[in-house]
Amino acid sequence: MTFETFSLLFNGLHTALQPMNLLFAFIGVMLGTAIGVLPGIGPAMTVALLLPVTFKLDPAGSLIMFAGIYYGSMYGGSTTSILLNTPGEGCSVVTALEGNQMARRGRGGPALATAAIGSFVAGSIATAALALLAPYLVKIALAFGPSEYFILMVVAFTTVSSALGESQLRGFVSLFIGLALGLIGIDLLSGQPRMTFGSLDLMNGISVTTLAVGIFAVGETLFMATRSLDFHEEVTAIKGSLWMTREDWKRSIFPWLRGTVIGFPIGALPAGGAEIPTFISYAVEKRFSKHPEEFGTGAIEGVAGPEAANNASAAGTLMPLLTLGLPTSATAAMMLAGFQQYGIYPGPLLFANHGDLVWGLIASLFIANMMLIVLNLPLVGLWVRLLTVPRHWLYPGILLFAVLGTMGSNPSPVELTILLVVGVLGFVMRLLDYPIAPVVIGLILGPLAEQQLRRALAIGQGDPMILISSPISIILLTIAVLIGIWPIAARLVSRRYGRALEA
Amino acid sequence: MSEHGFSGHGRRGDVPTLLIGAFLLLLAGLTVYDASHLRQPMTDVGVGPSTFPMLIAAGLAVLGLLTLKSAFGHHTVNLGVPNAGALPWILGGLVANIVLLDTAGFTLATGVMFALSARAFARKSFLVLLPAGILAALAAYIGFRFGLQLSLPEGPLEALL
Numbered sequence: 001m002t003f004e005t006f007s008l009l010f011n012g013l014h015t016a017l018q019p020m021n022l023l024f025a026f027i028g029v030m031l032g033t034a035i036g037v038l039p040g041i042g043p044a045m046t047v048a049l050l051l052p053v054t055f056k057l058d059p060a061g062s063l064i065m066f067a068g069i070y071y072g073s074m075y076g077g078s079t080t081s082i083l084l085n086t087p088g089e090g091c092s093v094v095t096a097l098e099g100n101q102m103a104r105r106g107r108g109g110p111a112l113a114t115a116a117i118g119s120f121v122a123g124s125i126a127t128a129a130l131a132l133l134a135p136y137l138v139k140i141a142l143a144f145g146p147s148e149y150f151i152l153m154v155v156a157f158t159t160v161s162s163a164l165g166e167s168q169l170r171g172f173v174s175l176f177i178g179l180a181l182g183l184i185g186i187d188l189l190s191g192q193p194r195m196t197f198g199s200l201d202l203m204n205g206i207s208v209t210t211l212a213v214g215i216f217a218v219g220e221t222l223f224m225a226t227r228s229l230d231f232h233e234e235v236t237a238i239k240g241s242l243w244m245t246r247e248d249w250k251r252s253i254f255p256w257l258r259g260t261v262i263g264f265p266i267g268a269l270p271a272g273g274a275e276i277p278t279f280i281s282y283a284v285e286k287r288f289s290k291h292p293e294e295f296g297t298g299a300i301e302g303v304a305g306p307e308a309a310n311n312a313s314a315a316g317t318l319m320p321l322l323t324l325g326l327p328t329s330a331t332a333a334m335m336l337a338g339f340q341q342y343g344i345y346p347g348p349l350l351f352a353n354h355g356d357l358v359w360g361l362i363a364s365l366f367i368a369n370m371m372l373i374v375l376n377l378p379l380v381g382l383w384v385r386l387l388t389v390p391r392h393w394l395y396p397g398i399l400l401f402a403v404l405g406t407m408g409s410n411p412s413p414v415e416l417t418i419l420l421v422v423g424v425l426g427f428v429m430r431l432l433d434y435p436i437a438p439v440v441i442g443l444i445l446g447p448l449a450e451q452q453l454r455r456a457l458a459i460g461q462g463d464p465m466i467l468i469s470s471p472i473s474i475i476l477l478t479i480a481v482l483i484g485i486w487p488i489a490a491r492l493v494s495r496r497y498g499r500a501l502e503a
Numbered sequence: 504m505s506e507h508g509f510s511g512h513g514r515r516g517d518v519p520t521l522l523i524g525a526f527l528l529l530l531a532g533l534t535v536y537d538a539s540h541l542r543q544p545m546t547d548v549g550v551g552p553s554t555f556p557m558l559i560a561a562g563l564a565v566l567g568l569l570t571l572k573s574a575f576g577h578h579t580v581n582l583g584v585p586n587a588g589a590l591p592w593i594l595g596g597l598v599a600n601i602v603l604l605d606t607a608g609f610t611l612a613t614g615v616m617f618a619l620s621a622r623a624f625a626r627k628s629f630l631v632l633l634p635a636g637i638l639a640a641l642a643a644y645i646g647f648r649f650g651l652q653l654s655l656p657e658g659p660l661e662a663l664l
Binding site for chain 2: 183401403450453458
């Protein structure tokens with residue numbers, strides 16, 4: 001089994017190391033970092049904006065470029081939060097806490113270095129874990145029937161709605177808006193148009209790219225434009241050495257490893273939420289540190305641990321994505337959209353039918369990781385310059401990319417109109433603090449869930465009890481219910497014990 | 504996001520939250536209306552094209568009612584719009600792009616959008632913004648058309664290439 005895994009991985013490495021594919025990985029890493037470093041742009045938006053760039057490549061090349069974009073965008077995000085105290089999204093908040101303090105004290109170089117090396121270490125270990133564990137999960141998944149799959153998707157729906165936002169109600173509202181949008185278009189089984197209200201243009205449904213680009217990029221642009229005009233962000237210049245001292249290394253190694261151990265399982269179980277492992281890692285490092293007094297004023301452990309946790313959980317989310325076809329984060333949803341554009345549907349059969357692709361992707365994750373560390377530290381000056389792009393060029397540029405993204409799937413005014421409408425939706429949701437990611441996941445997972453539900457019900461002659469007729473389904477459903485009531489229970493407990501739970 | 508404004512509205516209810524609740528109920532109604540017009544297949548065993556929409560409509564209705572209820576609680580969030588004047592520029596830019604796309608082509612239409620949306624962020628002259636926008640769009644056009652072989656809507660400017 002394990003030997004087989006290694007030989008498959010070796011074949012994957014062979015694919016990824018082809019000169020053309022190395023070039024794709026390089027372009028992906030550069031583009032991913034360049035877009036990801038721009039303030040306010042997280043990995044999901046980066047992947048969404050860059051999706052059209054990969055349209056015309058062959059599947060292997062495109063997935064390899066994807067891997068580069070994925071890791072590049074995360075690295076770009078941590079650069080932003082260290083040098084500019086405005087993290088683009090949830091999972092960089094913790095990095096900004098200590099990282100920006102380090103930068104202000106002239107230790108920006110070591111902060112960036114520990115983030116980069118930590119991401120590399122965590123990313124590599126987590127990718128190896130993915131390669132070793134995925135075949136086992138595939139074996140389990142092959143036993144899944146339609147009802148198990150449907151219940152599994154219900155689990156995913158519950159977790160993305162519960163974990164991402166402050167309030168569960170808001171999360172579910174976002175999810176159901178996405179599910180409703182997913183209904184638009186022709187029903188594949190009966191051939192009837194649904195929710196199109198006579199419009200021919202809506203027959204093909206709403207493309208995931210257009211939705212993601214609109215709700216992330218256009219929504220963010222509208223939102224940022226309505227913040228006050230004189231608002232100014234300050235980039236902290238990098239002073240002093242770029243390199244970590246021996247002391248920095250000693251204080252980083254264990255946080256990297258602990259971060260990996262925390263991040264990977266949380267990412268791999270569909271109990272995700274990318275920010276959760278970073279918060280846990282921060283709390284753990286604070287407790288383990290020999291210098292707890294430095295926390296809040298630039299403790300290197302507070303950058304090393306959460307950054308490793310972040311990357312490990314990102315590799316972890318690839319596990320349910322590749323083996324079950326289940327995206328548990330907005331970024332994973334974008335990756336799924338990328339797969340689908342080639343007619344590739346991730347799931348247990350992917351390993352059997354497109355094994356070369358999967359292992360090529362896993363191998364290129366290693367390569368992308370390696371490229372990042374070689375390229376990014378020397379190029380940090382370039383990334384810093386990108387941080388200072390004035391907003392009146394930055395946001396129109398983002399809109400330009402958003403328009404290109406929709407044109408890639410369908411070059412027409414109708415597609416642009418959908419972009420505009422979805423952008424306004426994203427703007428309103430930001431204003432009222434509704435989470436964005438569940439909409440994207442609802443849109444992409446809704447039709448898949450419906451397919452499984454209808455298959456299951458057809459097998460059961462319409463009896464809904466078929467859905468909970470197997471032990472796996474019952475266990476999964478119990479998990480969904482537990483996750484569903486967990487935040488309510490946690491709230492009750494924390495109300496009783498006051499704020500004692502706060503780390 | 505540091506500028507979170509939390510507001511409790513007590514008896515009167517928080518208007519944006521009430522609107523969201525109403526929107527969800529409307530969406531539920533539309534979904535039911537649409538699903539009720541679908542033909543069920545002959546081999547109907549209690550599952551058809553309207554099964555899933557009806558489930559979603561039920562979910563939307565419940566969430567709509569809960570949202571309406573929450574509007575009277577103390578957990579509503581509204582970040583407000585301190586600089587609403589920027590919105591027409593960006594929305595106008597996108598509308599201009601939609602209107603111009605088929606006649607003026609990708610480069611000009613997107614260039615105009617670029618310039619109008621840049622105006623939302625800085626009070627610069629369109630003599631600067633418009634050429635900058637068209638140049639940026641042209642660069643993107645060339646990169647995508649010739650680098651990636653993606654077809655983009657063409658107009659007079661693209662015909663010159």
